[in-house]
Amino acid sequence: MSLEEDFSLVTDGKACLEDIIKEINKxxxxxxxxxKEQNIIISAIDNSKLFAKEFNQRTLERKMSFEEDSKRHTEILKKEKDKKSTAQKEQNRLRMEILKMKEELESLEMNNNSLKQQTEISTAVPEKKVVFHGETAQGAHFLSFDVNPRIVFPMEGGTALITFEEEDVAQNILSMKDHQVQLGECTINVVAKPVQFLVPRYVEMDTQVCLRRILISNLPKKESEDRLLDKLQIHFSKKKNGGGEVEDIDMLRDSGSVVITFLDYDIAKGLTDKQDHEIEIEKNKKHKVKVTPFLNGEISRLQTCDSVCQSTVQLTGIPAIMDPESLQDHLEIHFQKTTNGGGEVDSIIYNPLGESKLALFEEDPPKGSQSV
Structure with a gap:
């Protein structure tokens, strides 16, 4: 190998090392x-775990709080339901009490109306002879009147009233209560009930003299009512007799007296001051009448009591299956027989279905029987 080739290799190795270092640094x-990214992720995971832990803690706390609230709400709801139930029971009790009071009020109103019908009656006290028998009364101004009782009893349709001569017979019929009455080929069932009244026991009245009315008593007995009223109106309308213009004239049949009402207020007093007046009934024939003040009364104190008629029995549930007279005869025959628990009948009256009658009860005669 030549020197140039060796130098080339060294040069190439150095370049390669630098590249490796660069790569290593990279x-x-x-x-x-x-x-760094791993640290960030680990930190994020830790934060997430912490957040999850806190979230779970808050969720648990919220769950416990919700359960407590739910339990408290359930208890409150139960208490409210109990209160509502108690209030409903109280409301029902009050409603029943109100209904009972209404029934009692209606009963009192019926009794009051019945009593009012019995007490709101125009009456007059005719002149009567009196004598002292040695008896005294309390109070310097004590004054009383004996009034014979007259009670009007309304009869319903399909009923009858029977008065027996003996009270024991009436009580026996009442004790038996249910009765079968033979009417030819058929039989009817009737129920016996007592006859009860609400009557005054003690009455106090505030009275005042009416300035326009007079009460005339001691009238002739043989004259007809129309003729007598005409004669009285003519007499007391004349100024020469102390009279004046007459507004109204009425006959009080329960006392046999007459009430005259004048238009003016200064007529009545002059006539009552004179008291005795002679009126011409027929030509050249006069009759003396008595003129007294007419009293307007208002009840200031009233005490009542229940009264049961001992001799009279009321029969109810009577059907209209034959003519009234025949049916009344059959009823009387049935209750006269001792085998049916009856006895001697003093009086009987039958009121058919769909009709109305007013039975008049008066004071017992001395023998002790009750009249109807």
Missing amino acids: YKMQHEAML
């Missing part, structure tokens, strides 16, 4: 870059 730089 890979070294790449390695360092990869180490």
